[in-house]
Amino acid sequence: MAYGVLLAGFLRKPLDVCVSELAAAIHATFGATQDTDDPSGPWAQLIGVVADRESELWDMGEGLYASRDPDQATGDALRGICAITGTVPKDPIYSTVGLTITGTPGTVIGAGFVASVTGSGIRFQTTADVTIASATAWAPSTTYAVGDRRTNGGNIYDVTGETGPSAGSGGPSGTGTSIVDGGVTWKFVIAGTAYADAPALAEETGPLLAPAGTLTTIETPVGGVAAVTNPLDAEPGRNIETDAELRLRRVAELAVAGSATPPSVRAEIQGIEGVTSCTVFENTGDVVDADGVPPHAIEAVVSGGADQDIFEALWRSRSAGIYPHGGVSGTVTDDQGVPHTMRFTRPTSVPVYIVANIRIDSSKYPADGDVQVKAALGAWGVANLAGDVDVVSFQLKRALTVSGIIDCPSLYIGTAPAPTTEATIPVGSRAVGEIDTSRITVNHV
Numbered sequence: 001m002a003y004g005v006l007l008a009g010f011l012r013k014p015l016d017v018c019v020s021e022l023a024a025a026i027h028a029t030f031g032a033t034q035d036t037d038d039p040s041g042p043w044a045q046l047i048g049v050v051a052d053r054e055s056e057l058w059d060m061g062e063g064l065y066a067s068r069d070p071d072q073a074t075g076d077a078l079r080g081i082c083a084i085t086g087t088v089p090k091d092p093i094y095s096t097v098g099l100t101i102t103g104t105p106g107t108v109i110g111a112g113f114v115a116s117v118t119g120s121g122i123r124f125q126t127t128a129d130v131t132i133a134s135a136t137a138w139a140p141s142t143t144y145a146v147g148d149r150r151t152n153g154g155n156i157y158d159v160t161g162e163t164g165p166s167a168g169s170g171g172p173s174g175t176g177t178s179i180v181d182g183g184v185t186w187k188f189v190i191a192g193t194a195y196a197d198a199p200a201l202a203e204e205t206g207p208l209l210a211p212a213g214t215l216t217t218i219e220t221p222v223g224g225v226a227a228v229t230n231p232l233d234a235e236p237g238r239n240i241e242t243d244a245e246l247r248l249r250r251v252a253e254l255a256v257a258g259s260a261t262p263p264s265v266r267a268e269i270q271g272i273e274g275v276t277s278c279t280v281f282e283n284t285g286d287v288v289d290a291d292g293v294p295p296h297a298i299e300a301v302v303s304g305g306a307d308q309d310i311f312e313a314l315w316r317s318r319s320a321g322i323y324p325h326g327g328v329s330g331t332v333t334d335d336q337g338v339p340h341t342m343r344f345t346r347p348t349s350v351p352v353y354i355v356a357n358i359r360i361d362s363s364k365y366p367a368d369g370d371v372q373v374k375a376a377l378g379a380w381g382v383a384n385l386a387g388d389v390d391v392v393s394f395q396l397k398r399a400l401t402v403s404g405i406i407d408c409p410s411l412y413i414g415t416a417p418a419p420t421t422e423a424t425i426p427v428g429s430r431a432v433g434e435i436d437t438s439r440i441t442v443n444h445v
Helices: 014-028 041-064 075-082 243-258 262-270 306-315 369-384 393-397
Strands: 004-006 010-013 095-101 116-117 123-126 151-152 154-163 180-182 184-191 194-205 215-218 225-229 275-283 297-304 323-325 329-331 339-344 348-360 405-414 432-445
Touching: 014 095, 075 243, 095 123, 095 184, 116 194, 154 262, 184 225, 225 348, 243 275, 262 297, 262 306, 297 306, 297 339, 306 329, 306 339, 323 339, 348 369, 369 432
Parallel strands: 297 323, 348 432
Antiparallel strands: 004 010, 095 194, 095 225, 116 123, 116 215, 123 194, 151 154, 154 184, 180 184, 215 225, 275 297, 329 339, 348 405
16 A cells, blocks of 8 residues: 555555564565564564654654645644745734723822732733823713713712713712613712723733723732722733634635735735724625615725724725725825825624623522623623624523523613613624623622
């Protein structure tokens, strides 16, 4: 039987064949009476040593053969193959988060202030100097907008929903996430009357999670700082690209050579650092199509990445004379100094509110079980929600793998605080559902 590089590929010689061939060679050279079967005999032991080394050479040959095939190569060999066509592994990136720090007005907090996730110990470090300032006080009968921040009763609150002015008296109180105040809905952020917001970066790369309200341990105390928290979930980072991911991206990027086809435009944009998803619509007709794309135009719907990098990618990959449609516009200058307007679309964020009603076995449910439930739902959203992906209650229930949960009789979802139904949230092709643990309520029923 033939071994080695064959028409069908590489066929490695098995160890038992190496042994039998060496025994046959000894018999042919030294006579058929030589005992090669006795395991304790010199011939059998010599055959064993030589056959093992021969088998290792076959292993190396098989590995060298596979290293030339992008579907089989791994590690450095795969990176070398991908580099031939300009595909390089994406570097790992750090998780990012916004911190709210309370304390004495006027306190300066230098970059490098460290807070960690209570329980897990995952550390985040601020990247800019900030100064604590007094928060604006809540006011009665006032119209607020989502995202406004006010202090009331010694606490700081953020507006999460509004249909009219605040109440005539009282204002938000307590530590809830859906505090109704007239026509305004608030969520508790942190205790205090003065604060500073600071950007922070995880100290290690990778998709490190920090659910809202868990970055509460101060690792580097500063005089005048009372407390810290993260009002929203951390934006997860990324590990270095796996071999499987690199193979897939290499194939996608080869489509760039497809000369202005939608796959080539998509591949060009997805190669940009920070881009997490891209959908390209094309209208070759003479009227606006069902997706709202003008005639003879393309529209790229992109999550992540820098605007200018996307404009440049569109200029390189779109067909000449094709109109780039979208709500974000910018300018690219060609090699003759002529400016050209490029456009693309950012998907609309659909905030998802969740009320998870669970039954637990208290003897098995962890002390931080509610935090783990929120983290599990948030992680599911990061892994599964993209443009044109509807949010389905049943799928979210399947993410509840926290120890001690017996049942989840109902998991309500909606786009406003305190949802009361399990109805699917439709998400259009130009939108993406966003689950943040600050918008999740866990009830024990």
